[in-house]
Amino acid sequence: MVNLTTKIGSLTLANPIMPASGTFSEDLFEVLDLNQLGAHVTKTITEEIRGGNPTPRVCEVRGSMLNSIGIPSKGIDYFIDNVIPFYNQYDVPLVVSISAQTADDFARICERVSVPGVDAIEANISCPNIKEDGKAFAMRPSTTHAVMTKLRGASDLPLWAKLSPNTGETIEVAMAAEEAGADALVVSNTLLSMAIDIHSRKPKLGNLMGGLSGPSLKPIALRMAYQCAKSVNIPVIGCGGISTVEDIVEYLIAGATAVQVGTATFINPNAMVTLLAELEAFLQNQNIQNVSELVGSVRDEDAADAVVFMETAP
Amino acid sequence: MSILERLNAGEVSSATGETHEADTRVKSNTPVNGEYRLLVLDAPQSILNCQPGQFFHLLCPVTSAHQPYLRRPMSIYGYSAEKGELQFLYKLTGEGTRALAELKVGDTLNVLGPLGVGFTIEPEWQNLLLLARGVGLATLAPLAQEAKRLGRKLTAICSARSQDVLMSIDYFESMGAEVITLTDAEGTSDMDSMRRVIETKISEGVVDAMYTCGSNRMLKLLQEIGATHNIPGEIALEQQMACGLGMCQCCVRSFNRKGLITQERVCREGPVFGIQEAMAW
Numbered sequence: 001m002v003n004l005t006t007k008i009g010s011l012t013l014a015n016p017i018m019p020a021s022g023t024f025s026e027d028l029f030e031v032l033d034l035n036q037l038g039a040h041v042t043k044t045i046t047e048e049i050r051g052g053n054p055t056p057r058v059c060e061v062r063g064s065m066l067n068s069i070g071i072p073s074k075g076i077d078y079f080i081d082n083v084i085p086f087y088n089q090y091d092v093p094l095v096v097s098i099s100a101q102t103a104d105d106f107a108r109i110c111e112r113v114s115v116p117g118v119d120a121i122e123a124n125i126s127c128p129n130i131k132e133d134g135k136a137f138a139m140r141p142s143t144t145h146a147v148m149t150k151l152r153g154a155s156d157l158p159l160w161a162k163l164s165p166n167t168g169e170t171i172e173v174a175m176a177a178e179e180a181g182a183d184a185l186v187v188s189n190t191l192l193s194m195a196i197d198i199h200s201r202k203p204k205l206g207n208l209m210g211g212l213s214g215p216s217l218k219p220i221a222l223r224m225a226y227q228c229a230k231s232v233n234i235p236v237i238g239c240g241g242i243s244t245v246e247d248i249v250e251y252l253i254a255g256a257t258a259v260q261v262g263t264a265t266f267i268n269p270n271a272m273v274t275l276l277a278e279l280e281a282f283l284q285n286q287n288i289q290n291v292s293e294l295v296g297s298v299r300d301e302d303a304a305d306a307v308v309f310m311e312t313a314p
Numbered sequence: 315m316s317i318l319e320r321l322n323a324g325e326v327s328s329a330t331g332e333t334h335e336a337d338t339r340v341k342s343n344t345p346v347n348g349e350y351r352l353l354v355l356d357a358p359q360s361i362l363n364c365q366p367g368q369f370f371h372l373l374c375p376v377t378s379a380h381q382p383y384l385r386r387p388m389s390i391y392g393y394s395a396e397k398g399e400l401q402f403l404y405k406l407t408g409e410g411t412r413a414l415a416e417l418k419v420g421d422t423l424n425v426l427g428p429l430g431v432g433f434t435i436e437p438e439w440q441n442l443l444l445l446a447r448g449v450g451l452a453t454l455a456p457l458a459q460e461a462k463r464l465g466r467k468l469t470a471i472c473s474a475r476s477q478d479v480l481m482s483i484d485y486f487e488s489m490g491a492e493v494i495t496l497t498d499a500e501g502t503s504d505m506d507s508m509r510r511v512i513e514t515k516i517s518e519g520v521v522d523a524m525y526t527c528g529s530n531r532m533l534k535l536l537q538e539i540g541a542t543h544n545i546p547g548e549i550a551l552e553q554q555m556a557c558g559l560g561m562c563q564c565c566v567r568s569f570n571r572k573g574l575i576t577q578e579r580v581c582r583e584g585p586v587f588g589i590q591e592a593m594a595w
Contacts, residue, residue: 022562025561027559027560031426052577056554057554061383069562266385277316
């Protein structure tokens, strides 16, 4: 029997697999046993009611997808009255993803969702769709530090910062979030992208640009998860392009303590539970007692194995 | 017991609702005419408790020529729990449907469904009228089966470019419907002709409710006729989807609900909506 228990700071999860915000809702209960997940992570909510972006809101690219959903939100009151009680039926930690346009607004919603029944807050400081041209707090260390400091002052709950791949300063942003009091990093959100229909010459997304997710994002998010895990002392939660158990194991080896599965659920709504079973089987086959043994076990001091060419093979 | 063992033993229940992810087997996949194909699947009972107007989310196969990524939503053309059968009528339009066309007899197709809210047939709606054009027929066909089961009278107005691309006429007749065909070639399919045909039926007193799908022009026509003659109606709408379950918020459309413009998910609150609340696009 392998031990899948995962600790994210003070929070203990039954296993390291949870949904990525925006790819999960109460609706999934019809298809998937929600009790099996390590945590429930809600779609980002804002304090105010938001309509979201114009359609089309998604488009497909080879083997992956772009989205510009734009955080439609029924507002915080609806969320507190309806969504939190729904998830509290399950004995699974609830992580609430929040967002806002300014650091002060961010702090206010953070305070308002810090209620009984919520186990952690994920600060979506990296959505490429909420501000013009995909700008987000997590693109720079200074804005990350400023907003995370305000959030830290607004709540005693574990605070996770969801980082952005749309930055050249991954390590600096990660360290800024840690210094400002984040308890964990979620690495990462989607990569700002674009697609154009060559026949109509129109952008394929109603909001012109959107976030890339799916298998093609994985090497980028994996690289970031590795960089973050190397440079901070708080847990890193890997997120980006996971669709197989090998992807999960790779993130754990890179240094992630847990993972979030997103777009894969759109293709296979049972993906998270299937992956959990496969992860357990993988650990059994490898004779690994605790999933935590994999975390950060990357042999980055060793050179990569050389390719053995046919002519030199024995 | 491991999670895998519990999964296989059915102890990790995957479904509390009527929606299931299931593997089906291809019974046949044949051309209906130059543009349309009919896919018949051998399907488990768990997914065959369908309502007319509902849809499935199909995991189209990845082939050497076609690599669809997301599932493709498709309205149910036919379902039969008795035969263990599910049918889809589809038009070859893009990556997903071209990949579907490559399915051979005996191949496996993973489907998710049935999804969404289907058509309603109120007890007092004894005389039904459906207005369909092109692939819209596929969505409306199950209504004929349900009307027959409930013993309701059905008038099916089928419109197409020409007589040879009109589909499902025999099917509607076999379900006891009166079929009226309108074609571009004969100059009978314009909106004025359609209005005359429908209003004639209304004057005969055989229209208690009207159903259509897909087309903006037919939506506006039925909204006008419905408002003038105080006849309720429903429309099945389409929208691009990612998850099909309501999670991603991708497939929204605008609706006029008592003067308030709201955004509703086509996959979850729909795909069938009241004819007067639907908004032309």
